[in-house]
Amino acid sequence: MVRWLLVRQVQQLAVRHSRHNRRQHFRDGEQGSFTLEASLVLPLILFCTITVLFVSLYAYQKVYLQQIARTAAERLAFTWDNSHKDIVTGNFNPSETDGLYFRLTQNHVSDLFGRLVSNESSEIALPSGTAGDLVERKLAKASELLPQGVTGSAKFSNFILDQQVEVKLQKPFHFSPVMSKWFRANQTGGTAVSHVVEPVELIRLTDITRTYFKTIKDRITPQKAREALVEPAQGDLSGPSITIKSERQAAAYLRSLVNGTEVVLTTESGKSRTVDALDARGIGHQAFYSLTEAQLRMEQLPKDLELIQQGTQVKSVVWHFFKKDAGGKGMPSNAFRKELERKGIVVVIHN
Template sequence: MPIRISKTTAQLYPVRQVRRPAVHRKPKRNSLATSEQGSFTLEASLVFPVILMCTVTLLFLGMYVYQRVFVQQMARSTAERLAFTWDNSHKDIVTGNFNPSKSDGLYWRLTQDNISDLFGMLTGSGSSQIQLPALAANGQVERKLAKASVLLPQGITGTAKFVNYVLDRQIEVKLNKSYIIPPFVDKWLHVNKTSATGISHIVDPIELIRLTDITRTYFQTIKGRISPQKAKEALIEPEYGDLAGPEVTIKSERQAAAYLKKLVGGKEVVLETVSGLSRTVDALDARGIAHQAFYSMTEFQLRREQMPKDIELLKQGTQVKGIVWHFFKKDASGKEMPSSSFRKELESKGIVVVIHN
């Protein structure tokens, strides 16, 4: 509640007024040199472009290093895949799968692998090199190198090179990929592409064994007695390059048995089972494997007559070490072939089933 002072009280007790001393202030200076207003904005405008350029430069430098590592890995893996599939041009360069009936021939290492002569010194006959990616190539070596185009992604180019030093065969892959960067970054880094080189050595145990054996056994014997040209002429490729052999037409049980004897190098024998039954084997090979040819017999006859005897021979284990049934089909439809259930039954009893087309 406010206190009220009466007029009489104010006259008795007068209020003394106190004067405050005057404060003299200095006048403000509006000089730009001494003012701190806007200093942060000015400093930021000067430093930010430098920080931005450094950040962008580091970003493009990191991208360049990544691309270079990628191209280097691509070059190494391409060289390794070429070396791995070098022994057969029909191999898939990605998986290594191939059809066993397709090959480059028996003497491709001597006639189609950049070897100058049959018994040459330890020097190569030059090198083969192609540009990647390659749409077509001439020659066996060039076609093998051209398979590397499948592995290269779009935008990568380069070369693939093969060098044969007889004891050391090398695959060299050089790849390039363009690298686009801003002009001001290029002034600092001076790079407009990434390059990498991959080298892989071809390791072929089969060739090493053959060369060692032929050098140890025949080199001293035929040295100076035959010219390199005549030696090359003596290397005749097999008549059936697909390893399938000549085509044979089977028209009877007797003809199938004769073909089987020739195929496995066996002879016809008559065996006696434990129960006293007689069993005629079409071809018993040198390893004790009994081979039987079937052309016109039905599954009922095989279950009743042949299968019990062979099961007894297998259980006995003294006269034969194994039994193989060879089925020859009469026509392309394969109607005379054993059914899948009968084939599984034979295999469960230990009888191997071979089907001839």
């Protein structure tokens, strides 16, 4: 019995010693330390990775909206002089315009000959399906450039000497509820401002100011001046319709068009050349109605090239081609036109 108790105590001491050794080995060994560090660091690394991912997506969407806003503002400013221009390509029909005086009467400028003050800025929401006056219709064209899900506003400000188009865009950004609460960012946005620049109009207004304002000063009342700003009828812009049926009729029409005279010149080689219309600037205009390319190349072209090279009797030469019918019969080919342009002859096609 005593022997059995001794054996039992020895076994218990051995078990206790073994457990103590295992605990000490786990405490002093590297395997337990690695497991503990991994359990603490891995969630932090995962959180940082997800945060960087969402921040990158947020920055990308913000830059994307900024680029769209900048493009929309620049294209609105570029096409501001004509609401009929395509917002992307800038193409337009020459017969479609906003009128001669839209900058004074429909561009948020009032009382030109009085106080010369500007109206309030005009702003519309984007995308916009409806618009009121001319300014709002121009701003509404920016809707064509917006991708789906992007909203915002377009604003036009006229400071007389400085006209600005401002576009503001925003788009929802889908954060997780937790990150949305932390970062407080539920949407991204972009803003761009572009200035309306019209070099041709600036030169025209400057010339009018220098030339005519001194002349009309104190000779017309502001009321009379405003009444004079009447848009010409669109039908008057195209001029009268003329039908050309012969070479002689084409030459006569050309002389009336350029206010030129018919002259007979002699080239350096002694050849005689009849110019249909020589204008005041020394430009020779020639009308063609029925001659073929072979005839033009053999008979007319050498004489005109001599005149151009001589440079004393004519400064330059313009060839005017008049269509015989709607199909364009008698028109020069593209290859012949390019050949003429390379040799310094300007080609004009009349419908």
